[in-house]
Amino acid sequence: MKKKTLVALALVTLTASAIFFSVPAPVVRDSDGVRILQVAVIGADGQDEIVTDRIDGEQLTKLLGSASRSRLPHSFAPYQRKTGDLEIIAADRDRPLYILLGGTNVAYRSADRGGYTIREAARLAEKIRQLIS
Numbered sequence: 001m002k003k004k005t006l007v008a009l010a011l012v013t014l015t016a017s018a019i020f021f022s023v024p025a026p027v028v029r030d031s032d033g034v035r036i037l038q039v040a041v042i043g044a045d046g047q048d049e050i051v052t053d054r055i056d057g058e059q060l061t062k063l064l065g066s067a068s069r070s071r072l073p074h075s076f077a078p079y080q081r082k083t084g085d086l087e088i089i090a091a092d093r094d095r096p097l098y099i100l101l102g103g104t105n106v107a108y109r110s111a112d113r114g115g116y117t118i119r120e121a122a123r124l125a126e127k128i129r130q131l132i133s
Contacts, residue, residue: 024068024119027099027107028092031065038089041132042081042102055131063131064090064099067124069107073114079104086125101125 028034036057040048085102099107101124106115118124 023071025071025116026065027067027069027116027118028061028064028090028097030093031061033093034061034064034097035091036060036088037091038087039128039132040087042083042085042087044083046081046083048087051132054133055128059131060088060128061090063124063127064088068119069116070119071116073108073116076104076106076108076115077111086128088128101128 036052036055038050039052039055039060040050043049079100080103082103085100085104088099088101090097090099096109097107098109099118100115101118101121104115105118105121105125107118108115
């Protein structure tokens with residue numbers, strides 16, 4: 001009887017964990033707590049073209065607030081930067097947040113801890129490019 005209870009408890013725990021980790025998390029929890037520090041587009045020469053002053057930060061934070069990511073981090077560094085990739089540096093509740101869109105689609109706080117895959121990243125990148133005037 002005790003063994004059956006432990007097995008049932010283990011199965012419930014495994015099921016709950018599988019459900020939790022399969023549901024995406026938001027890229028940022030509260031867009032009101034996010035400050036955009038820098039937005040860059042990678043140019044053909046591999047250099048950053050800083051476009052922060054050409055984008056509406058409030059609209060960008062709303063977009064990031066509606067975007068989702070995986071719950072499990074994975075190793076992504078080192079990564080290859082490609083022409084047209086977007087790099088966003090933000091402060092999320094005074095903690096650094098880095099977002100890479102293009103060849104590598106991740107959100108991370110520290111590359112050593114891994115990054116979270118951004119879901120529907122191509123669509124998010126296109127919406128962000130439309131905000132750049």
